[in-house]
Amino acid sequence: MSYDALTHHFEQQHHLQHLGAICGWDQATMMPTGGSQARAEAMSTLAILSHQQLQAPQLADWFASAEQSPLTPEQTVSLQEMRRQWRDATMLPSDLVGAFSLAGSRCEHAWRSLRPANDWAGFLPLFEEVVNLSQQVAAARAEVLGLSRYDSLLEQFEPGMRSSTLNQVFTEVKQWLPTLISKVQDKQSHDTVLSPQGPFATEQQRALGLDVMRLLGFDFNHGRLDVSVHPFCGGVSEDVRLTTRYDEQDVAQALMGVIHETGHARYEQGLPVQWRKLPVGQARSMGIHESQSLFFEMQLARHPAFIKQLSPLLTQHFGDQAAFDPNNLAQLYTRVQPGFIRVDADEVTYPAHVMLRYEIERDLIEGKLAAKDVPECWDQLMQTYLGLSTKGNYKDGCMQDIHWTDGSFGYFPSYTLGAMYAAQQASAMQAQLGPLDTLIEQNLPSIFDWLQHNIWQHASLLDTDTLITQACGQPLNASAFKQHLEQRYLG
Amino acid sequence: MSYDALTHHFEQQHHLQHLGAICGWDQATMMPTGGSQARAEAMSTLAILSHQQLQAPQLADWFASAEQSPLTPEQTVSLQEMRRQWRDATMLPSDLVGAFSLAGSRCEHAWRSLRPANDWAGFLPLFEEVVNLSQQVAAARAEVLGLSRYDSLLEQFEPGMRSSTLNQVFTEVKQWLPTLISKVQDKQSHDTVLSPQGPFATEQQRALGLDVMRLLGFDFNHGRLDVSVHPFCGGVSEDVRLTTRYDEQDVAQALMGVIHETGHARYEQGLPVQWRKLPVGQARSMGIHESQSLFFEMQLARHPAFIKQLSPLLTQHFGDQAAFDPNNLAQLYTRVQPGFIRVDADEVTYPAHVMLRYEIERDLIEGKLAAKDVPECWDQLMQTYLGLSTKGNYKDGCMQDIHWTDGSFGYFPSYTLGAMYAAQQASAMQAQLGPLDTLIEQNLPSIFDWLQHNIWQHASLLDTDTLITQACGQPLNASAFKQHLEQRYLG
Numbered sequence: 001m002s003y004d005a006l007t008h009h010f011e012q013q014h015h016l017q018h019l020g021a022i023c024g025w026d027q028a029t030m031m032p033t034g035g036s037q038a039r040a041e042a043m044s045t046l047a048i049l050s051h052q053q054l055q056a057p058q059l060a061d062w063f064a065s066a067e068q069s070p071l072t073p074e075q076t077v078s079l080q081e082m083r084r085q086w087r088d089a090t091m092l093p094s095d096l097v098g099a100f101s102l103a104g105s106r107c108e109h110a111w112r113s114l115r116p117a118n119d120w121a122g123f124l125p126l127f128e129e130v131v132n133l134s135q136q137v138a139a140a141r142a143e144v145l146g147l148s149r150y151d152s153l154l155e156q157f158e159p160g161m162r163s164s165t166l167n168q169v170f171t172e173v174k175q176w177l178p179t180l181i182s183k184v185q186d187k188q189s190h191d192t193v194l195s196p197q198g199p200f201a202t203e204q205q206r207a208l209g210l211d212v213m214r215l216l217g218f219d220f221n222h223g224r225l226d227v228s229v230h231p232f233c234g235g236v237s238e239d240v241r242l243t244t245r246y247d248e249q250d251v252a253q254a255l256m257g258v259i260h261e262t263g264h265a266r267y268e269q270g271l272p273v274q275w276r277k278l279p280v281g282q283a284r285s286m287g288i289h290e291s292q293s294l295f296f297e298m299q300l301a302r303h304p305a306f307i308k309q310l311s312p313l314l315t316q317h318f319g320d321q322a323a324f325d326p327n328n329l330a331q332l333y334t335r336v337q338p339g340f341i342r343v344d345a346d347e348v349t350y351p352a353h354v355m356l357r358y359e360i361e362r363d364l365i366e367g368k369l370a371a372k373d374v375p376e377c378w379d380q381l382m383q384t385y386l387g388l389s390t391k392g393n394y395k396d397g398c399m400q401d402i403h404w405t406d407g408s409f410g411y412f413p414s415y416t417l418g419a420m421y422a423a424q425q426a427s428a429m430q431a432q433l434g435p436l437d438t439l440i441e442q443n444l445p446s447i448f449d450w451l452q453h454n455i456w457q458h459a460s461l462l463d464t465d466t467l468i469t470q471a472c473g474q475p476l477n478a479s480a481f482k483q484h485l486e487q488r489y490l491g
Numbered sequence: 492m493s494y495d496a497l498t499h500h501f502e503q504q505h506h507l508q509h510l511g512a513i514c515g516w517d518q519a520t521m522m523p524t525g526g527s528q529a530r531a532e533a534m535s536t537l538a539i540l541s542h543q544q545l546q547a548p549q550l551a552d553w554f555a556s557a558e559q560s561p562l563t564p565e566q567t568v569s570l571q572e573m574r575r576q577w578r579d580a581t582m583l584p585s586d587l588v589g590a591f592s593l594a595g596s597r598c599e600h601a602w603r604s605l606r607p608a609n610d611w612a613g614f615l616p617l618f619e620e621v622v623n624l625s626q627q628v629a630a631a632r633a634e635v636l637g638l639s640r641y642d643s644l645l646e647q648f649e650p651g652m653r654s655s656t657l658n659q660v661f662t663e664v665k666q667w668l669p670t671l672i673s674k675v676q677d678k679q680s681h682d683t684v685l686s687p688q689g690p691f692a693t694e695q696q697r698a699l700g701l702d703v704m705r706l707l708g709f710d711f712n713h714g715r716l717d718v719s720v721h722p723f724c725g726g727v728s729e730d731v732r733l734t735t736r737y738d739e740q741d742v743a744q745a746l747m748g749v750i751h752e753t754g755h756a757r758y759e760q761g762l763p764v765q766w767r768k769l770p771v772g773q774a775r776s777m778g779i780h781e782s783q784s785l786f787f788e789m790q791l792a793r794h795p796a797f798i799k800q801l802s803p804l805l806t807q808h809f810g811d812q813a814a815f816d817p818n819n820l821a822q823l824y825t826r827v828q829p830g831f832i833r834v835d836a837d838e839v840t841y842p843a844h845v846m847l848r849y850e851i852e853r854d855l856i857e858g859k860l861a862a863k864d865v866p867e868c869w870d871q872l873m874q875t876y877l878g879l880s881t882k883g884n885y886k887d888g889c890m891q892d893i894h895w896t897d898g899s900f901g902y903f904p905s906y907t908l909g910a911m912y913a914a915q916q917a918s919a920m921q922a923q924l925g926p927l928d929t930l931i932e933q934n935l936p937s938i939f940d941w942l943q944h945n946i947w948q949h950a951s952l953l954d955t956d957t958l959i960t961q962a963c964g965q966p967l968n969a970s971a972f973k974q975h976l977e978q979r980y981l982g
Contacts, residue, residue: 015536018529019510022517030521034712035730038509038767045506049540221525239526276529 002065003075009059010082011277016050018236025241028228054089074280074461081279081460088156091144092137100133104406111405120375120394127404128371131364134407138365150365153410157286158417160464163362165476166413169420170355173478177351178385180482184336184348184489193331194323196314200251208251208317209244209258215309216262216296217448218242219269231257233264233293237276240265251318252332255310256297263296264289266448270456281459284467286411290418291425292455298347298419299426299484300447302333305437334488338386340396347419348485352385354416357401361409374398421468423481425455428472493556494566500550501573502768507541509727516732519719545580565771565952572770572951579647582635583628591624595897602896611866611885618895619862622855625898629856641856644901648777649908651954654853656967657904660911661846664969668842669876671973675827675839675980684822685814687805691742699742699808700735700749706800707753707787708939709733710760722748724755724784728767731756742809743823746801747788754787755780757939761947772950775958777902781909782916783946789838789910790917790975791938793824796931825979829877831887838910839976843876845907848892852900865889912959914972916946919963 020043027039063086066079107126114123134153141152151162209225223240235241242261246254267283275281283289300306304326311326322328336346342353360377363369369377378398379390390397403411429450430436439447454471462470469475511534518530554577557570598617605614625644632643642653700716714731726732733752737745758780766772774780791797795817802817813819827837833844851868854860860868869889870881881888894902920941921927930938945962953961960966 012536012540015533016540018533019514019537022530023510023513026513026517030715031730032712032715034710035727038727038729039513041768042506042509045503046510049503049507219525221523224521224523236526236529238529239522277532 001069002062003069003071003079006059006062006066006079006082007278009053009056009062010085010279013050013053013085014277016046016053020046020050021234021236022239022241025226025234025243028230028232028234029226029241029243051089054086059086074275077461078275078278078280081282084159085279087144092140096133096136096140100137100407103129103133108402108405111399111402115395115399118393118395118399120399123394123399124372127374130405130407131371134409135365135367137407138409148366150362150410153365154413155410157411157414158464159285161285161287161413161417166358169476169478170351170358170416173351173416173482174355174385176482177348180485180489181336181338181348181352181386185338187490188331188336191331193335194328195332196251196318196323197321198251199248200246200318202246202248204317205246205248205251205254208255208313211313211317212255212258212310213242213262215313215444216259216266217445218262218265222269223265225258231261233261233268235268237268237271237281240268251314252329255314256301256333259301260293260297263293266296266451267292267456270452271459272457272461275459275461280461284458284460284462285464286414287417287421288455288464288467290414291421292418292451294418295422295425295451299422299436300440302330302347302488303436303440304330305440307333309440336489338388340382340388340390340393341400348489349386351416351419354412356381356385357412360398361404361412365409417476420476420478420481423484424468424472424474424477425451426484427480428454431473492560493553494560494562494570497550497553497557497570497573498769500544500547500553501576501770504541504544504576505768507537507544511537511541512725512727513730513732516717516725516734519721519723519725520717520732520734542580545577550577565766568952569766569769569771572773575650576770578635583631587624587627587631591628591898594620594624599893599896602890602893606886606890609884609886609890611890614885614890615863618865621896621898622862625900626856626858628898629900639857641853641901644856645904646901648902648905649955650776651956652776652778652904652908657849660967660969661849661907664842664907664973665846665876667973668839671976671980672827672829672839672843672877676829678981679827682822684826685816685819686823687742687809687814688812689741690739691737691809693737693739695808696737696742696745699746699804702804702808703746703749703801704733704753706804706935707750707757708936709753709756713760714756716749722752724752724759726759728759728762728772731759742805743820746805747792747824750792751784751788754784757787757942758783758947761943762950763948763952766950766952771952775949775951775953776955777905778908778912779946779955779958781905782912783909783942785909786913786916786942790913790927791931793821793838793979794927794931795821796928798824800931827980829879831873831879831881831884832891839980840877842907842910845903847872847876848894848903851889852895852903856900908967911967911969911972914975915959915963915965915968916942917975918971919945922964 023039023043027036031039063079063083071079103126107123107130110126111123135149138149138153141147141155142149145152145155147155148163154161154163206225213225214220222238223235223242226241226243227245228243229245231244233240233242242258242265244254244258244261267289271281271283301310307330308326311324311329314324314329318324323332334346336348338349338352339345342350345353356378359381360369360374364371364374375390375394375398382388382390382397403409426436429439429447433439433446433450455467458467465475472480514530514534518527522530554570554574562570594617598614598621601617602614626640629640629644632638632646633640636643636646638646639654645652645654697716704716705711713729714726714733717732717734718736719734720736722735724731724733733749733756735745735748735752758774762772762774792801798821799817802815802820805815805820809815814823825837827839829840829843830836833841833848836844847869850872851860851865855862855865866881866885866889873879873881873888894900917927920930920938924930924937924941946958949958956966963971
């Protein structure tokens with residue numbers, strides 16, 4: 001039967017991805033430098049083989065025939081998700097795929113030294129080539145998918161999401177965010193916050209991280225914690241490889257990093273076992289994934305009731321100090337300060353960084369903004385949203401992120417979609433189970449059970465809109481997020 | 492050109508093997524238990540894909556055409572080695588491959604609990620099935636290769652080696668070994684040897700292991716040291732993954748284990764860079780591989796001059812104790828004691844364990860011995876060679892090794908071939924460079940340079956006979972091994 005043949009074919013794809021995920025993790029955590037060339041070649045062969053498998057000529061027939069077969073509703077969705085993956089892998093001409101990948105590698109590689117040198121002039125021609133090829137990719141995708149160019153890229157990370165929706169929800173956020181930021185800054189201007197005094201030995205930080213992961217229900221029979229320069233949550237659902245990095249002077253940041261990645265990890269570990277090897281059993285979207293990490297980090301871990309549980313753990317591992325007092329920790333973890341760098345931004349100013357990037361990348365892809373004009377546009381929007389100027393400061397401005405260097409246009413919105421979904425989930429959860437502080441104090445597992453029931457177990461069996469509407473009672477909107485920020489920062 | 496097409500094809504094979512080697516290492520060192528099912532499936536898909544690639548229909552034409560092309564001498568050998576790998580992958584009917592693999596998995600899995608239970612009756616039917624299918628595999632291989640059944644299996648591990656040669660060389664060893672063992676036992680009977688007193692913390696043992704690996708020239712830019720239940724040398728030449736295990740009560744054993752694996756590792760790291768991705772660039776045979784680990788462990792590390800360098804390292808990591816005195820360490824590392832277990836055997840009694848297994852497996856495969864009669868045969872040979880009875884003691888007798896459970900018949904001789912090759916290499920090296928004690932004391936790198944020049948750089952570019960004859964001035968023989976044992980243990 002064609003459906004079974006497709007299933008077998010995509011399970012094999014999944015096995016190849018498994019090997020790539022483990023070797024990718026190894027590359028970031030274990031591999032000595034001298035192994036990198038051989039590894040890059042092996043990974044490239046894997047990518048080629050995996051792509052060849054997806055392009056096997058019999059697949060088109062199998063899809064046509066499977067779509068005529070009697071299938072259960074879940075099998076029908078599974079078939080759709082297989083088709084989506086197949087379509088994504090086959091819709092672009094291979095010379096465009098090659099040129100796009102090469103331009104991205106070149107630009108990203110050069111960026112690693114051009115950014116610290118603040119060298120916009122050196123970066124621009126490489127970046128222009130990436131933008132140019134991204135536009136071509138977008139045009140080709142748009143043609144097949146019947147979407148606008150930018151939406152066709154967005155579709156890779158957020159299936160079903162459209163820029164019309166983003167425009168609407170971001171327009172709303174822009175109306176209240178700048179005012180909110182300045183109110184919070186006023187309110188916090190007289191606070192005295194103590195920073196924990198290090199050094200904090202790496203081994204102890206690791207032990208603390210493991211304790212907190214256990215508290216958050218991470219399953220160590222199906223995963224582990226290691227160290228990498230850029231923290232990530234990798235591996236496979238059955239064996240989630242979470243990483244962090246340690247700064248001996250700063251225990252607070254690594255701790256929150258571990259909690260953030262644990263949110264990603266629990267989503268992966270909570271995906272339905274029976275669908276794990278197929279596209280329909282994968283995480284729904286980058287935004288939903290980020291909603292889980294941000295639920296863990298922002299809704300849960302920075303909540304005063306959870307901080308009350310973190311405080312004694314810190315004391316246990318590093319001895320008593322005034323900065324570990326729950327009230328001080330809560331203030332430390334909710335400091336708001338507009339800054340240049342997205343990855344260092346707090347929960348309140350973060351959406352400004354994302355909206356700015358969204359507007360620029362949308363206009364770049366749609367051909368309404370030239371690559372050479374990005375710095376000026378960046379500076380203007382930074383002034384508008386956060387009151388900061390990046391004139392001449394490219395390295396802390398439009399050259400700060402890796403995303404655009406390899407053509408990952410359409411990715412940035414996922415961060416703020418995640419924050420809004422997380423707030424919607426926290427709001428719905430409280431409406432159903434009672435106030436979060438009581439849940440945290442008395443029944444932490446009930447929080448995870450709610451997420452398992454409402455988000456994790458559905459994998460990609462529901463489209464994002466249905467998933468969120470079913471879990472939260474309403475589709476994507478910024479109200480819960482606004483309410484959450486007002487309550488936490490002005491309440 | 493067909494030769495280039497084949498080269499590309501086999502480089503892809505090599506990349507797939509790379510991914511398998513890293514994921515295999517991960518499985519043994521890093522993977523949480525819960526990940527094992529998914530990993531087994533992913534590895535199985537990799538094996539299937541890799542096998543499919545080797546069976547691609549165009550390969551036969553490419554070989555035929557490449558063999559008519561003008562090639563350099565090295566390319567000609569490379570082509571031969573590709574053909575050998577291709578031939579091995581395609582000569583068996585796939586239903587036999589499947590049945591053999593399944594029977595092996597079943598028997599090996601059951602063995603893990605049947606061995607500790609000393610349950611020969613439970614083991615026998617599973618073992619009979621493995622022997623039966625191994626005979627079928629041997630018959631099919633023998634037909635294609637024009638070899639005897641057993642030789643056709645031996646050919647997998649020791650290309651070019653024949654049982655006629657093994658019979659001859661082992662017959663010679665059997666003439667002097669039992670006498671030598673009893674003489675050594677007599678000589679050592681009045682020795683008092685101190686055992687180092689633990690505990691020896693794992694972290695310190697690891698630091699010591701790293702120091703010794705550095706001393707032995709292991710390249711940490713292309714490899715690392717980790718922990719696994721069964722130590723091995725894995726990974727790829729560009730990134731060698733060496734493992735060991737630590738016993739907090741016994742520092743001496745883990746240390747020798749690390750040195751042994753470092754011998755394997757330096758061979759891998761020393762393979763010629765320009766041939767690394769092709770069969771001709773791989774290690775020559777299991778016996779040659781073992782000759783490098785045994786050169787490091789037996790010829791080099793147990794030499795009194797090297798023990799003089801180990802002694803201060805032990806003191807540095809664990810403080811002073813009488814057992815770390817070089818003379819005591821040398822005695823400790825050259826204790827001879829006939830025992831039941833091959834993997835615990837010393838250098839002198841080890842060949843007896845191998846010859847016994849060789850005779851039994853050769854007769855099993857040739858149909859001259861029935862599986863049910865193995866215990867009796869084992870007991871007789873143990874009595875003859877080592878004066879020990881294993882009657883009724885299956886777990887320390889014929890059920891002690893994993894090799895036969897999955898049908899790896901033809902592998903055991905490699906261990907003693909390795910010991911003999913290592914002794915031949917040490918003898919030739921000394922004839923060329925001067926006495927080993929002077930080299931160890933004054934110029935350790937010259938030893939590694941000799942091995943690089945005479946063994947490592949040749950990979951599979953020479954057949955084993957030529958490799959050894961060219962390096963040592965004569966083909967395989969037991970004289971140097973006998974001389975080495977007599978000099979070390981009776982001199």
